[in-house]
Amino acid sequence: AQSVTQPDIHITVSEGASLELRCNYSYGATPYLFWYVQSPGQGLQLLLKYFSGDTLVQGIKGFEAEFKRSQSSFNLRKPSVHWSDAAEYFCAVGAVSGGGADGLTFGKGTHLIIQP
Amino acid sequence: GAGVSQTPSNKVTEKGKYVELRCDPISGHTALYWYRQSLGQGPEFLIYFQGTGAADDSGLPNDRFFAVRPEGSVSTLKIQRTERGDSAVYLCASSLIGGGGTEAFFGQGTRLTVV
Numbered sequence: 027a028q029s030v031t032q033p034d035i036h037i038t039v040s041e042g043a044s045l046e047l048r049c050n051y052s053y054g055a056t057p058y059l060f061w062y063v064q065s066p067g068q069g070l071q072l073l074l075k076y077f078s079g080d081t082l083v084q085g086i087k088g089f090e091a092e093f094k095r096s097q098s099s100f101n102l103r104k105p106s107v108h109w110s111d112a113a114e115y116f117c118a119v120g121a122v123s124g125g126g127a128d129g130l131t132f133g134k135g136t137h138l139i140i141q142p
Numbered sequence: 143g144a145g146v147s148q149t150p151s152n153k154v155t156e157k158g159k160y161v162e163l164r165c166d167p168i169s170g171h172t173a174l175y176w177y178r179q180s181l182g183q184g185p186e187f188l189i190y191f192q193g194t195g196a197a198d199d200s201g202l203p204n205d206r207f208f209a210v211r212p213e214g215s216v217s218t219l220k221i222q223r224t225e226r227g228d229s230a231v232y233l234c235a236s237s238l239i240g241g242g243g244t245e246a247f248f249g250q251g252t253r254l255t256v257v
Contacts, residue, residue: 030184067250068250069145069146069233069248069249069250070185070235072245072246072247116185120244129175129177129190129201130187130246131187132184133184134182134183134184135182
């Protein structure tokens with residue numbers, strides 16, 4: 027079974043600074059990988075996804091993530107954070123199964139705090 | 143509607159009672175998922191529907207939990223004999239087609255509190 031580890035429970039970043047949120051996954055093959063953001067009172071919103079091809083994927087709101095097979099990682103980055111980026115961020119893995127019956131497996135999340 | 147709609151947004155019930163949580167997916171989406179998110183945790187997969195049938199219910203924690211999607215659109219998650227440990231946010235998501243690689247759109251969830 028697949029699993030996702032987000033090692034950082036909380037991260038504090040100054041506004042305008044760069045950001046990297048870590049995600050490691052465990053899966054027997056190349057999985058589908060996702061980053062979601064959850065703001066208070068909001069549903070989960072997809073930031074970006076990796077299925078295949080270029081290992082650097084661009085998402086919404088200026089986010090990007092890089093798939094590194096050798097490290098089983100899919101870290102999320104943003105060059106300059108804004109106060110509105112304060113939220114909970116979840117990395118998730120989807121199984122590449124022929125039946126397509128699997129839901130997503132999520133990490134426990136990283137809470138991002140933006141300092142003025 | 144434009145997005146996934148879940149009702150009610152909040153539900154408080156007494157231990158031992160029965161509850162139903164409703165999900166209206168995005169029109170035309172054949173796949174529907176239920177997740178449970180406990181405080182400080184990521185969402186946990188419960189069940190996946192493809193059309194009217196439950197394609198994968200491996201995440202349901204026990205037989206007190208049941209979900210239906212009789213017409214392939216609206217789904218209801220049913221919890222019998224609720225326990226305090228069932229308190230969580232229950233999230234519904236839908237996608238155009240099923241499978242681990244398809245983009246799922248999430249509702250805002252139903253916060254269930256069992257007292």
